[in-house]
Amino acid sequence: MKSNLSYKKLFVFLTIIFGIILTATTYITFNYIKKSDIHKISNDNLKKSISYKKSFMSDYFKPYKNSINAISSNKTLEKYLNNPKKEYQDFVKELFSSYLVTFENINQIELLNKNNKNTIQISKNSKIKNVLSSKNKKELITKFEQFSKNNLYVSTIDFNSTNLITIDFVKQITKNYFIVINVDLKHFFNTLKESRLYDLFLINKKGKYLFYKNLNLNLNTINNSTLYNDFSKREAKKILNNNLSQGKDFISTFTNINNQNYILILKMKYKNQNLSIRDSQNFIFIVIFLSFIILIPLAIYFANLPDKVLKEYEKKLITHNITGLKNSIYLEKKLEKTKNFANSIIILVYINNCKKLQSVYGYTALNKILKEAGRLISSYKENDPNFDDIYSFENNIFAIKYKYSDENQLIKFTQLLFNDLENIEILIDKNSSVYLDLTLGISNPQNLNSKNKLHEAQMALDYAIEKRIDILVYDPNIKSKDINSLNLKILKSIKTAIDKDNVILHYQAIYNNRTQKIEKFETLMRIKNSKNEILYPNSFMDIAKDSKKYNKLTYAMIEKSFKYFQDKDYEFSINLSFLDIVEKGFTKYLEYKINEYGVAKKLVIEIVESESISNYKEIKRFISTMKELGCKIAIDDFGSGYANFQHIISLSQYIDYIKFDGSLIRNIHKDRKSQLLVGVIKFLCDSLGIRTIAEFVEDEETLKFVDSMGINYSQGYHISKPVSNIENIPQ
Known part of the structure; x- marks a missing residue:
């Protein structure tokens, strides 16, 4: 108990120390940040940042292009196109599903046919399927035939009324068949706009926004005047007319998303570093304070968790998985301390026909029989004060701890137990029932201080099984050669x-x-x-x-x-x-x-x-x-x-x-x-x-x-x- 208290106190103490270190580290970090000019850092990294964003936009869609190429070259897909058997169709569906699982941003994969024959469509969920099903597939195929490059066509970015922003990758695999991968661009845009130093704008050549700072906007809802709200007229004109332009607090460049031209703009957030640092510092200190308040009860909870887990494990370790009774591990542990079994004997109840029941009715029925047998034996505890405890020693053996008072009482109990259990009908289902065939082996009642009670009961049981005796009390005169004769x-x-x-x-x-x-x-x-x-x-x-x-x-x-x-x-x-x-x-x-x-x-x-x-x-x-x-x-x-x-x-x-x-x-x-x-x-x-x-x-x-x-x-x-x-x- 002392050791438990010590590690719990240590765990809470270390949590408090961690909180103090975290607070001190944050304070030192902010002091270091104060020595830096955020505006200068932002300005120095403008070109590098926009180059990175542009590179990200260029590389983001490569895996999806590779995926559609991999799918289109799959041999089983080719077999399905030549012979649309169900087994091939199931494999193609599994293939499509595997890509949906692998790429979380893929909404839907379709196998399209100009004639609407043998098409396959796998979607993330029914809601997405309903949204995407409204798209004009014939128009998509027509555009592919007009604009495809290297047998691959990428559609324009599509904004849906459900706030679903998508793009389609289309590849022709035969004269009539096309593979279409629909990709959700929410992750693309969220990653693109991530920056602590800059606001990001993405517009088309006419000045209409795809992204306006940190908000997703429909291209049809923002007109050109919005550009002039964020930039001066001269800056806006410069942005629209130049491949690369830079001002005091912004930089812009033409960029390409799958053969579609847009303008990417980064604008610095911070001109007054002291105000932004103070706001951030206050927010972080509030978060640390609240986290620390939450952390203390969590630390106490987790400090107690090992004890709970250990108790659950110990309970499972000593419990028989079928009957739910304490098992042989628990019994043997108790037997190690003789005082736990002072004035007690062990009675082993062996089900002789266990294997036959298993062969005839199967494991499921056998489990039901064993549970019922355990329940029936346990019920004697209510009426006999000498019945101390019951254990599932093995699948077909139950062990009873029984307080020994006199020979007559023991004979009366074991005869009653034996006769009752062998005459009780155990129902398996509405049409089937079974009876138990039992043998009882009992440890030596003449030596209640023996440390070998379980071994004595087992020897008596083995001998009783061999000699076909219903109930046998251990006799020291039984020779080992007799007990081993069954093995011979x-x-x-x-x-x-x-x-x-x-x-x-x-x-x-x-x-x-x-x-x-x-x-x-x-x-x-x-x-x-x-x-x-x-x-x-x-x-x-x-x-x-x-x-x-x-x-x-x-x-x-x-x-x-x-x-x-x-x-x-x-x-x-x-x-x-x-x-x-x-x-x-x-x-x-x-x-x-x-x-x-x-x-x-x-x-x-x-x-x-x-x-x-x-x-x-x-x-x-x-x-x-x-x-x-x-x-x-x-x-x-x-x-x-x-x-x-x-x-x-x-x-x-x-x-x-x-x-x-x-x-x-x-x-x-x-x-x-x-x-x-x-x-x-x-x-x-x-x-x-x-x-x-x-x-x-x-x-x-x-x-x-x-x-x-x-x-x-x-x-x-x-x-x-x-x-x-x-x-x-x-x-």
């Missing part, structure tokens, strides 16, 4: 699957959001055990990695998937971990198999970001070899780990796809934070030329949302479940 059984199933060729591959479709077609497939591994049951990777992959069987599973997947796709016109992907990549001889084996089956051009190698992205030297060497063969590279589960964006950028020349982790996609249409994070990653990928894939697209709403964000591909149960034969998937 799974390891045996892995060995049997390899020996008897029971490694099975399923393929999940990947959908192109733009073409609305299935274009790729991801290879997914399963195995069959001795009972002919299908085992999924989450149940055997970790055990395989701890044994010598993992690489054999990978080799089997490579052999079978390459053979399956060698004669199919689809891209397909295989998942490789860092263990695969660093294994001696693996790269050469993979290279050999790629050449044997000829699948280099259709193979995508997915590298899991959360476990592989930490060693970029090995990754870079491997993917460089694969890219030389013609394979594509994808980073899988991006957003689930702690990837350094700088490393991703450094590898961008090799990466073809980035797959967003499912945790970012599941609720993206509802979760603003997921939207922001995915948007940032999407922007990075677009900038680096990397295509994006959204995993876990479970419903139509999610599909539409990821499509609206510009994500290239979608994958999930809404598109297709994994299948053993891709011919069974309707296209």
Whole structure:
């Protein structure tokens, strides 16, 4: 608490010091300005300033000329003109839109046709579109044909009744087609008139104003007499008749805006420096004083902001993202202090059928089930004073902190909890409902001072799952070999699957959001055990990695998937971990198999970001070899780990796809934070030329949302479940 107070005081103190320094600096600056003659400075810089303004006017429109040339030479635009298909039309619209985004001063881009066929018009907004649509397009084309130079015509400056000042760039790209870029000149004129020392006037050769000092004026509203109001008759005549003229307090020159001649005039503002300096000084000191008054409460607010942000972060860190309950991080932190769990035990509630529910109903439904399970367990807290707290330990495990009083009370509570939860019907939707299949593991109530309560409950739970016991209290006599027997059984199933060729591959479709077609497939591994049951990777992959069987599973997947796709016109992907990549001889084996089956051009190698992205030297060497063969590279589960964006950028020349982790996609249409994070990653990928894939697209709403964000591909149960034969998937 003392440290918090100290940095807050320091922050406010530094703010006050900053205010004092700012005031002193301003005072010293004004004293220096007093020693300068503004009139002399203005007069000395007249020619330089008007030369700069003239140069600015000359250079301002070059980017727009370059843009219209770039657009007119676009190959897809040429394809559209020859064959106005919808896919080409959509690309042309996106091309036009990209220029509207890149150049904020472009109001509208049009593809015009003399015969009004296949025209395209993209505008900043409907208001601008309505204003510009009133322009005579035929007259614009006629003037182009009369006055164009180098196949480019620039219209005269146009003043609209809505205060929109514009100019058109017109370029002919075929006999009948023209590109028209309408540019807003407000920024041009605002930049042109910026000057602390001079008033700026811009007139045509007849003396009518485009700009009168700092006001935008319609050419039709100012007559020649206005020139004589600001300048003497002799000066006005001199300005109108000479290419370059200078008086005591002005300078003028003929200038050209896209082949249209105007007269640019700069007139000095200050003849009495003391009055202008005093006015400026008083104004600035008032601004500093008011800013300082505002700055103090802001300083106090920002001094407290780190605490608020830290609290929000800590709350998010210790909260389970699905159930909203405190998570395992919070539980383990509490367990570090034994006194927090004095006279208490840990009860783990395990949902046995969690994976089956996920496979049948998908992640969205599973999330709903987990939330409801958490709510149901929490409801017992109201009626049992010994029920202290509940935590979401994992997605399918809840942990209960329970005050232990006697054995009978514990038995009564756990039996009631178990029976009630297994007999409660949980509704998924109007037509579907499920029941939970539970196992309970309980820490040792005979040793309430143990520091290993969570480990005891976990050991009891593992043993109960293996022996198919509903509720089990930890017994110190349980031997570790018994608890690990389940792992041994799974390891045996892995060995049997390899020996008897029971490694099975399923393929999940990947959908192109733009073409609305299935274009790729991801290879997914399963195995069959001795009972002919299908085992999924989450149940055997970790055990395989701890044994010598993992690489054999990978080799089997490579052999079978390459053979399956060698004669199919689809891209397909295989998942490789860092263990695969660093294994001696693996790269050469993979290279050999790629050449044997000829699948280099259709193979995508997915590298899991959360476990592989930490060693970029090995990754870079491997993917460089694969890219030389013609394979594509994808980073899988991006957003689930702690990837350094700088490393991703450094590898961008090799990466073809980035797959967003499912945790970012599941609720993206509802979760603003997921939207922001995915948007940032999407922007990075677009900038680096990397295509994006959204995993876990479970419903139509999610599909539409990821499509609206510009994500290239979608994958999930809404598109297709994994299948053993891709011919069974309707296209």
